[in-house]
Amino acid sequence: MDITDIRQSFPVLNQDVNGHPLxxxxxxxxxxxxxxxxxxxxxxxxxYNSNVHRGVHTLGTRATxxxxxxxxxxxxxxxxxxxxxxxxxxxxxTSINTIAYGYGLDFVSEGDEIVxxxxxxxxxxxxxxxxxxxxxxxxxYIPMQADGTVTVEDINETVTDRTKIVxxxxxxxxxxTINPIKETAQVAHRHGAVIVVDGxxxxxxxxxxxxxxxxxxxxxxxxxxxxxTGIGVLYGKKALLNQMEPVxxxxxxxxxxxxxxxxxxxxxxxxxxxxxxxxxxxxxxxxIDFLNDIGMDTVHQHEEELLSYxxxxxxxVDDLEIYGPNERAGLVTFNMKDVHPHDVATVLDxxxxxxxxxxxxxxxxxxxxxxxxxxxASFYLYNTKDDVDALVKGLxxxxxxxxxxx
Ligand code: PLP
Numbered sequence: 203m204d205i206t207d208i209r210q211s212f213p214v215l216n217q218d219v220n221g222h223p224l225x226x227x228x229x230x231x232x233x234x235x236x237x238x239x240x241x242x243x244x245x246x247x248x249x250y251n252s253n254v255h256r257g258v259h260t261l262g263t264r265a266t267x268x269x270x271x272x273x274x275x276x277x278x279x280x281x282x283x284x285x286x287x288x289x290x291x292x293x294x295x296t297s298i299n300t301i302a303y304g305y306g307l308d309f310v311s312e313g314d315e316i317v318x319x320x321x322x323x324x325x326x327x328x329x330x331x332x333x334x335x336x337x338x339x340x341x342x343y344i345p346m347q348a349d350g351t352v353t354v355e356d357i358n359e360t361v362t363d364r365t366k367i368v369x370x371x372x373x374x375x376x377x378x379t380i381n382p383i384k385e386t387a388q389v390a391h392r393h394g395a396v397i398v399v400d401g402x403x404x405x406x407x408x409x410x411x412x413x414x415x416x417x418x419x420x421x422x423x424x425x426x427x428x429x430x431t432g433i434g435v436l437y438g439k440k441a442l443l444n445q446m447e448p449v450x451x452x453x454x455x456x457x458x459x460x461x462x463x464x465x466x467x468x469x470x471x472x473x474x475x476x477x478x479x480x481x482x483x484x485x486x487x488x489x490i491d492f493l494n495d496i497g498m499d500t501v502h503q504h505e506e507e508l509l510s511y512x513x514x515x516x517x518x519v520d521d522l523e524i525y526g527p528n529e530r531a532g533l534v535t536f537n538m539k540d541v542h543p544h545d546v547a548t549v550l551d552x553x554x555x556x557x558x559x560x561x562x563x564x565x566x567x568x569x570x571x572x573x574x575x576x577x578x579a580s581f582y583l584y585n586t587k588d589d590v591d592a593l594v595k596g597l598x599x600x601x602x603x604x605x606x607x608x
Contacts, residue, residue, distance in 0.1 A: 205504075205584075205586055208496070208583055208584050209584050209586070211236040211237050211238070211492075211584075212234045212235070212236055212237075212584050213237060213240070214226075214234045214235070215234060215584060218554065219551075219554035219556070220551065220552050220553065220554050221554070222553050222554030222555075223554060224554050224556070225553075225554055225555040225556065225589045225592045225593065226556050226584075226585070226589075227555065227556055227557050227579040227580060227581065227585065227589060227593060228556045228557060228558050228578075228579075228580060229406075229426070229580045229581065229582035229585075230375050230403060230426070230533050230558070230578065230580035231558050231580070232425045232426060232431070233406065233425065233426050233427060233428050233582055234428070234582075234584065235428055235429070235430070235485075235489075236428055236489075236492050238488050238491065238492055239428055239429060239430065239485050239488045239489050239492065241488070242484050242485050242487070242488035243430060243481050243484065243485045246265070246268065246480065246481045246484045246485075247481060250264040250265055250268070251265070251480075251481075252264065252265040252480075253265065253477055253480075254266040254269045254270075254477075254478065254480055255454060255471070265480055268480070268483075268484050268487075269478065269480050269483050269484070270285070271487065272290075272483035272484055272486060272487035273285045273288050273290070273470070273483070275486075275487040275490050275491070276288050276435055276486065276487070276490065279405075279410075279490045279493075279494070280405065280410050280411065280412045280420065280435075280437060281410075281411040281412060281413050281414070282412055282413065282437050283413060283440075284440060285470065286440055286443070286468070286469035286470050287437055287438055287439065287440050287443065287469070287470070288435060288436075288437060288470055289435070289436040289437075289438070289443075289469075289470045289473045289474060290433060290434070290435065290436075290470075290474060290478055290479065290482075290483055291421075291433075291434045291435065291436050291473075292432055292433070292434055292479070293423040293424070293425070293431075293432070293433070293434035294323075294325055294326075294400060294401075294402040294421050294422055294423045294434055295325040295434075296434060296436075297419075297421035297422075297434055297435065297436035298325055298326055298329050298369075298398065298400065298421055299329050299449070300436055300449050300450075300473065301329075301398055301419050301421070301436065301438070302329035302330060302332065302333050303329070303333075303449045304446040304447060304448065304449045304473075305367075305396070305419075305442065305445075305446050306329070306330070306333035306337070306367060307333060307336060307337065308445075308446070308447065309366060309445075310333055310334075310337045310339045310366045310367065311337055311338070311339070312337060312338030312339065313338065313339070313340075313364065314337070314339040314340070314364055314365070314366045315339060315340050315341075315342050315362065315364045315365040315366065316330045316333065316334055316339055316340070316341050316342070316365070316366065316367045316368075316369065317341075317342045317343075317344060317360055317361055317365050317367070317368045317369070317395075318330060318341060318342070318343055318344070318368075318369050318370070319343060319344050319346065319352055319370055319371070319381070320343050320344075320345075320346055320566055320567055320570045321346065321350065321371060321374040321376065321377055321379060321564065321567050321570075322369065322370070322371055322400070322564070322566075322567075323371060323375055323400060323402065323562075323563050323564055324563040324564065324565070325400065325402070325563065326369050326370075326371060326398070326400040327369075327566070330367070330369055333367075339366070342360055342365075343360070344356050344357055344360045345360075346570065349526065349527040349528070350374065350377035350379050350525065350526045350527055351379050351527050352379075352381060352382070354382055354385045354386075354389070357382070357385070357386050357389050358389055361389050361390060361393050361395060362393060363393050363394065365390070365393050365395040366394075366395050366396070367395060367396055367397075367398060368386060368389075368390040368395055368396070368397045368398070369397075369398040369400070370383065370386055370397065370398070370399060370400065371399075371400045371402075371403065371404075372399050372400065372401045372403065372404030372405075372410070372420075373401075373403035373404045373407065373408075373531045374403070374526070374531075374564075374567075375402065375403050375533075375562055375563075375564065376525070376526070376535050376562045376564050376567055376576070376578065377525055377526030377527065377530065377535060377567075378509075378526050378527070378530030378531040378532070378533045378534075378535070379526060379527055379530055379531075380408075380529070380530060380531055383397070383399055383415045383417060384414070384415050384416065387415060387416040387417055387418070388416070390418075391416070396418035396419065396442065397417055397418050397419070398418065398419040398421075399415070399417045399419065399420045399421070400421060401420050401421055401422040402421070402422050402423050402426055403426070403531060404422065405422040405427055406422070406426045406427035406428075406582070407498075407501060407502060407505060407531055407532060407582075408498060408501075408502045408531075409498035409499055409502070410498075412437050417437070418438065418439050418442055419436065419437065419438045419439075419442070420437040421434065421435060421436050421437065422434060422435050423435075424482060424485065424486040424489065427486075427489055427490075427493065428489035428492055428493065429482070429485050429486035429488075429489035429490075430479075430481065430482045430485040430486065431482075432479050432482050433479045433482025433483055433485065433486050435486075436473070440469060443469050443470070443472075443473070444469065446473075448466060448472050448473050448475065449473075450473075450475040450476070451464070451475055452475040452476055453475065453476055453477075454467075454471065454474060454475055454476055454477065454478070455467055455471055455472055455473065455474055455475040455476075493583075496583060500583075501582075501583045504583055505531065505532030505581050505582070505583070506532065508532060508581045508585055508586075508587065508589075508590060509530070509531075509532045509533075509534070509581065511587050511590055512534055512579070512581075512590045512593070513528075513534075515590055515591065515594045516534065516536070516593075516594060516597070518594055518598065519538075519594060519597045519598055519601060520601055521538055521539035521540070521601065522536050522537070522538055522539075522597065523536060523537050523538075523539070524536045525537075525571055525576065532580065532581040532582070533578060533579065533580035533581065534578070534579050534580075535562075535576045535577070535578040536576060536577055536578075536579075537573060537576050537577065538577075538597065538600060538601060538604075540604065541600065541601075541604045542575070543559035543560070543575045543576050543577040544559045544560070544575070545600075545604065546559060546577045546597070546600050547559035547577055549596065549599065549600040549603060550593070550596045550597070550600065553592070553595075553596050553599070554592075555592055555593060555596045557577055557578060557579045557593070558577070558578045558580070559575060559576070559577045559578070560575050560576075561574070561575050561576075562576070562578060579593055
């Protein structure tokens, strides 16, 4: 598949914004959706919309087959050993909350430690703060190097026999840092701790094998990987999921209910209370098919090429500070001297260029960087060198504009 074909699969990209062709550089916030995903959602609602696991009627069976088929597609995509380990959630945030409240509260006690990095998204930070507050556990941070990476030596130093949970982003949504998950899992396991991996920026951009990583929990969101909003995944090792109580209870997740007690269904349904987002799962499955057709290694390589081109071209822009390590995922976070990132994003938007500005749901990391906010351009499989050129031109224009005003 060549890039022109890929771009043509994304109808939203084919439009003008503020009189300019759209340059979408905000895929880390949410990705665009290909025709095949839109069509899968449309087909579900038009031809077999029905609740799952309940009715015996034909549409119900079709919807159940599609929903459970999506689960198998997710399983294969991340190489989990069983569909029992794949739980559909609303997204990364819900998945982490489910682990924090379903596992953390029951298996962490006073005096225990929860280990994090300073680069965590709030979604992988606040639930652990809550667990620490409720249990009397301590939060500990693995120190970061000046370039925004963590070393295995520091991980070794920070994790102790008191550590019960190590929670870590696979890829930082701000710095692009790719964390050493496999090595961290080994350290955590040596101390009897579990590792919770926030894969929101991992799975969409690289081939992920949860078995090889030996992650205990690995979570991600459909909307960042070409799928719909409102659907995400909680992968957990079966032995751990079996020890956990469901956080949400109600319909769909029960085996038997009496006046004063109830028992739960087996995995994975124990964790899926209520009517699930069937269309979301179907759409996510179509997104996985799309990514599989291209190949995750190709996706990753394309982003690496764009990133190295971007690093080169951005040198043409004066007074730009870029944060994060050289070896990283396909995003560039930066600030322009004396210009607020919101102003940078606003000027770029006037030329149809969409970048993100703000704290990126990582306020402790902003503190670490000693800034209040940054701008971020993030790439995906549909971006081209022309998009990078547009960004560079837009930034030069921003610089000129504010240079004259200031
Ligand atoms: N973790 C990381 C690293 C993210 O980038 C995001 C989204 O920006 C999240 C968690 C939260 O994802 P969601 O809002 O889909 O739950």
